[in-house]
Amino acid sequence: MTDPNGSGGTSGTRNLGTSSSDAHGREPSTAQVRPAGAAEHEALQEQPGPRLLQGDPGSPGRAGWWTGLGRGRRAARGGSRAERAALSVLGAVVLFALLGPLVWPDPAAQDLARFLERPSLSEPLGHDHLGRSVAARLASATRLSLLLAVLCVATAAAAGTVAGVLAAWRGGWIDAALRGTSEVLIALPLLLVVLVFSAMASGGLWTLYVGLALAQWVEYFRVVRARSALVLGAPAVEAAGLLQLGHAHLWRRHLWPELRPLLLTLATFGVGTSILALSTLGFVGVGLQPPTAELGLMVTEAFPYWSEAPWMSLAPVIVLTAVLLGLLGLRRQDGTDRVDGTQGAR
Amino acid sequence: MLRVLRQRLVQAVGVAVVVSTACFAIVQSLPGDIAYRIAAGRYGYDQVDAASAASVRAELGLDRPAWQQLLDWWADLVRLDLGTSLVTGASVAHELAVHLAGSLQLAAVALGTAFTLGAPAGLLAALRPGGRLDRLTSLWVTGSRALPPFLLGLVLVLVFSVHLGVLPAAGHGGASSIVLPALTLAAGLSGLFARVTRDTAVQVLSSEHVRFAETKGLRASTVLARHVARNTGVTLVAYLGVQAIVLVEGVVVVESLFAWPGLGHALVHAVFWRDVPALQATALALALLVVALNTIVDLATLALDPRPRSGRAAR
Amino acid sequence: MSIHLHELAVTTTGRALVDVTDLQLHRGRPVTIVGESGSGKSLLAHAVMGTLAAELRVRGSMSFDGQYLDLAHRATRRRLWGRTLALLPQEPVLALDPTMRVGAQVAEGAATWRTDRRQARTASSALLARLGLGGEVRAFPHTLSGGMAQRVAFAAATIGGAPVLIADEPSKGLDELARAELAALLRHHVETGGVLLTITHDLDLARTLGGDVLVMKDALVVERGPAEEVLDHPRHPYSRRLLAAEPSRWDHPWMRQHPTHTTTAGGRGGSRDTDAVLLTGAGLGKSFAGKTLFHDLDITVTAGERLALTGPSGSGKTTLGNVLLRLIPPDTGRVEHSPALAGGRLQKLYQDPAQAFPARVPLRHALGDVIRRHRCDPRHLDTLLGTLRLEHDLLARRPGQVSGGELQRLAIIRAVLLAPTLLFADEPTSRLDLITQEETVRCLMDQVEDTDCALVLVTHDEALATAVTGRRLTLHPSDTVRTGTTGSDQPALRRRPARALR
Secondary structure (H helix, E strand, C coil), X not given: CXXXXXXXXXXXXXXXXXXXXXXXXXXXXXHCCCCHHHHHHHHCCCCCCCCXXXXXXXXXXXXXXXXXXXXXXXXXXXCCHHHHHHHHHHHHHHHXXXXXXXXXXXXXXXCHHHCCCCCCCCCCCCECCCCCEHHHHHHHHHHHHHHXXXXXXXXXXXXXXXXXXXXXHHCHHHHHHHHHHHHHHHCCCHHHHHHHHHHHCCCCHHHHHHHHHHHHHHHHHHHHHHHXXXXXXXXXXXXXHHCCCHHHHHHHHHHHHHHHHHHHHHHHHHHHHHHHHHHHHHHHCCCCCCCCCXXXXXXXXXXXXXXXXXXXXXXXXXXXXXXXXXXXXXXXXXCCCCCCCCCCXX | CHHHHHHHHHHHHHHHHHHHHHHHHHHHHCCCCHHHHXXXXXXXXXXXXXXXXXXXXXXXXXXXXXXXXXXXXXXXXXXXXXXXXXXCCCEHHHHHHHHHHHHHHHHHHHHHHHXXXXXXXXXXXXXXXXXXXXXXXXXXXXHHHHCCHHHHHHHHHHHHHHXXXXXXXXXXXXXXXXXXXXXXXXXXXXHHHHHHHHHHHHHHHCCHHHHHHHHXXXXXXXXXXXXXXXXXXXXXXXXHHHHHHHHHHHHHHHHHHHCCCCHHHHHHHHHHHCCHHXXXXXXXXXXXXXXXXXXXXXXXXXXXXCCCCCHHHHC | CEEEEEEEEEEECCEEEEEEEEEEEECCECEEEEECCCCCHHHHHHHHHCCECCCCEEEEEEEECCEEEECCCCHHHHCCECCCEEEECCCHHHHCCCCCCHHHHHHCCCCCCCXXXXXXXXXXXXXXXXXXXXXHCCCXXXXXXXHHHXXXXXXXXXXXXXXXXXXECCCCCCCHHHHHHHHHHHHHHHHCCCEEEEEECCHHHHHHHCCEEEEEECCEEEEEEEHHHHHHCCCCHHHHHHHHCCHHHCCCHHHHCCCCCCCCECCCCCEXXXXXXXXXXXXXXXXXXXXXXXEEEEEEEECCCXXXXXXXXXXXXXXXXXXXXXXXCCCEEEEEECHHHCXXXXXXXXXXXXXXXXXXXXXXXXXXXXXXXXXXXXHHHHHHHHHXXXXXXXXXXXXXXXXXXXXXXXXXXXXXXXXXXXXXXECCCCCCCHHHHHHHHHHHHHHHHHHCCEEEEEECCHHHXXXXXXXXEEECCCCCEEEEECCCCCCCCCCXXXXXCC
C-alpha cells in the first residue's frame, strides 16, 4: 500500500488479528533500560560512545531487532519454561491428531441409540447428537486443521519467498507488477478472500486450500521483498560482488540467514491464522460442510446442546485454544513477537 | 498528500477490479444455469420455465463470449449499477446502505471502547515496565489472541444471555443489543492497543530526545504532554491503519455470530445463497472500507509527523 | 561559582567503571576529559548530571555554592537541570524531538516558559538568530545539518541560563567547519563566566578549548594538568601513546618508503610496469537530489600509487568513489578499468566493516567462501591472521560480535587474499578510536606495501590523508575540485605531474 515510510498500513495483519506492535520497525525491548550485563560488555568494546547511559537505544544500525532474536533463540535452545510448556502443548495436540484416528477410527459412524451419551473410559468425550464418537470427530478435525494449515502456509511461504526475492533482485517490471498485485491483495481481508473463494465451489477442501494460500502469500512476498532489498542493497553484498563470490554465496550466506527467522515467525503466525480462519468459516457455516468433522463446525453443531452436553462444545474449543496458545508461546520465545509484516514491509 | 491520495485511489480501483472479477468468475462457475437463477430471482421459483430463462439469457446477453460479459460486468460497476439481489430481488445498493450503516455503527462503538480501554492502560503500563499493570496488560493481550472472536463471542453469549439473561444475544433491537457484539470486538482490539501504546511509549520515554527534554529542566508532566504524547501518537495512529483489516475481519465474524445486520452478516448470507450481486457489493464495500481507513490514517500520520516519508518506499 | 566532586565512583556488579577521587570545575576555565571508548569518561559526566542507568551504582558527592549533594541519589540533580546544570548531548540530531519545530524546542527550556510563553519564544528566536539560525526557527530537526542541529541543541541546553555546561562528545559526527563553530560556542560559554566540562575523544577539540585536560583510562584519571602541558608533553605512558596515535604525529616506515617509479616485483605477477594506468575517469559528473556533487572531473589512478579523496561530509567523495568503482553510473563522463583490475583484483574497504560481512553467519564462512571460490591457499589466511595479530578464534564469531578494529583488519585480510592491484578504502577508520585507528592503518599499509597495490583512500581527515597518501583530490561542497600532493612536508612521492582536474 502507500504508506511510504514503513509504518502503518495493513500488512502484517493476517496474523490471528495480531500484528506488529511497532510500526516503525524498531525494537521496543531494547528501548527498555539495558541489562547491566549487556551494557557492561559493550562498554569494553571499541565502539565509540557511552553504552551505559539511560535507555541507550543500542547501535541502531546493525544491532536491530534480529540480534534480540538471536539471543532469544539461544535462550530458547536452553529451554525456558514457557518454551517447553508451549512445545509440549503443541506436541500433545499433534500426537492426538496422529494417534487419535487409530484409537477412534470412524468419525462418521452414527449410532442414534447413543444420542448425547456421557463420557466414559472408552469414549472420553462421549457421543454427539447423532451418536457419533466426539473423540473420533475431534481427532479427525484436529488432523484436518493442522494438515491443511501447514500445507497452506508451506505453499504461501514458498510462493511468497520466490516472488519476493525475485522482485528485490531483478527489480524493473517484475518488481512493479508483483508489487502492484500485492498492493491490491493486501487490502483484502483474508476472510473475505477465502469467503469469495469458497463461494465458487461450495466449501470444498481444495477451494479452502487455494483461498488460504492465495490470501497469505502476499504477506511473505512483502516481508521477503523488503528484507531482500535491504540485504541486497547493503555493503556486504556489494563487497561480495567485488569479491566475485557468485549467486550461491549470496543466497546461502546473505539472504537465507536473514530470511529464515522471518519466515519462521511468519509461518508460526500463518499456521495459527489458517486454523483460525478454517474454524471461523466452519463456524459461520460457509467453510467445510457437514458431515466433515471440523473444529468450528463442531462448535456450531454442539452449541445447541450446551446445557445437556457441555463437554461436546468445550472439546473443540480447548483444542483450538491450546494450538493458538502453543503457537503464541513459541513465538514469544522466538523474541520475534513483533516481527511480522510491518517490519519494513511497506 | 496528493501522492498519498493518488496511491490510495489506485489501490481502491485495483481492489474493485479484483473483487468484481472474482465475483464474475463465481457467476461463470456456478452450477446450473445462471439465467434460471436470475429468472427465479425475478419471477419467483414457481414461475420459472425454459422460456423465461431464455428470455433472460437473451436480454442480459448471457449467450455472448465470456470476455464481453466481463466488460459489461465492469461497465455496470463503473455506472455504480450494483444490480438486484438474486434472493430478495431488492436493489443491492439500497440494502448496502443499510448494512454499511450497521457495520459502521458497530465498528465505531468497538473502536471507541477499545481505544478508551487500551491506550490509557498501555500508557500507564509504560511508566513502570515490568510492573503489575504491565504484566496484567501482557496477560490480557495473550488471552485475547488465544481466544478468537467467535469463541469469545460464544463465551459472552453464554455468560450474559444464557446464564445471566441480562443482554440479548442477537438482533438489532434497542441499545442493549449492540453491547455484546461491540464488547467481543473491543476485547481483542483493546489488548492490541494497550500493547502498542505500551511498547511505543516505553521506547519514546527512553529516546534521546525525551532525555534531552528532561535535562533542559522541563517538568515531567510537560515532557509527557509535549514530547511523549505526540511521538507515541504518531506510531499509534499508524498502527490504527494496521488494525483496519483486523477490524473488518472481526466485523464479519462478530456480525455473523450475533446476527447483527451489517456488511459481514450480509456477506456470509450472500456466500451461502450464492447471491452474486449482493456478494460483490458487500465484498467491495468491506475492501474499500479497509482502503478508506488506511487513507484516513495516512493523512493523519502526515499531519502529525513532519519527517519526509520517501526513503524505503520509493525503492 | 565552582564545583567540587569528591570520591566519585561508578560501579557495576563490583567492577569499577569510574573511580575519580577529586575533580574541580571553575568558572572561566574549561575542563576536558579525553580518553578512548570504555574509559569511563562519559559515565563520569552522566554521573555528575544524574542521568546514569539505574542499574549502575554511583557513589560520591558534589559541592557547589555551599550546597552538598550526594551523587548516589540521582533525584538531587533533577531540580538543577536547566537552571544550574545543562547537558549538551552527543548526536544532537537524535536529541531533538523530530515532531516539534526548532523554535518551540528551544523556547520551552527558557526560565519564563511557564509564566510568559511569548517572552520565552522571543528569547528563543533571539538566541537562535545569534547562533546564525534565525531562518530556522520554524524548521523541523530533520531539515538541519549536523552542525546546525548541534547549535540548536546548544541553544536549547543553555537558554535556561545554567552556568554549568556538560558537553558529552559534542563533536561526534561533525565536519571540520561545524567543529570549529562548536569550539567557538563552547569557548564563548566559558568566556562569559560559565563552567564547562567537555568529554571527548577529539584531541583537537581539547586543544582548542584549552584550560585543563584529564586523560582517563580504565576508569581512572591517569594524567591531568593544563591543556598545553598534557597535550604537548604527556608524562604518563598511556597519554603518550594516545597522543602519538594522532595521524599528524605518526612515524612509520611506509610513510617515507613509498614505491617510486622503479619497477618493483610486486604482487603475484612478477615484474610489471607500476606506471600502468589502472583506472581512468573522464568528464565525470554526478548530481544528487538536485545538488551537483562534481562535474567534468578527470582522474587517473596508476599502479602502486596512493591517492586520497578528501572533503567535508556531503561533498560527494564516497559517491565519486562508487562511480570510480563502477558501482553506480555517473551522470556524465565515463570510467575505464584496466584489465589488471579484472578477476576481483579491485577491492574495497568499508566505513563500517560490520556491514561489509554477511551479518548472520560466522566470519569463517565469509572468508572460507572467498578461499574456495578463488582457490586461495588456506594457509595464506592463517599467515595473514598472524601478521595482523588476530586470534583464529575470531572466525567462529559473527561480525556483530567482533570489535570494529578487529573486524576492519579481517576485512583487510579478505581483500588481500585476492592480491588486489587497487584497494579502495572508504573512511576505513573513521569509527575507530585513535590507537585502534593507528593499528588498523598500520596493518593496511603493511599489506599495501607488501603487495605493491594501489590505494585510494576516502577520508574527511586531512591529517590521515597526509600521513598515508602521496596525492590528494579534494572535493568541495561548492563544487570545486583541487588536487595536489598531500602536504608540503612530504616529499613529492610521485613525480607524476598532478593532472589539472578542472
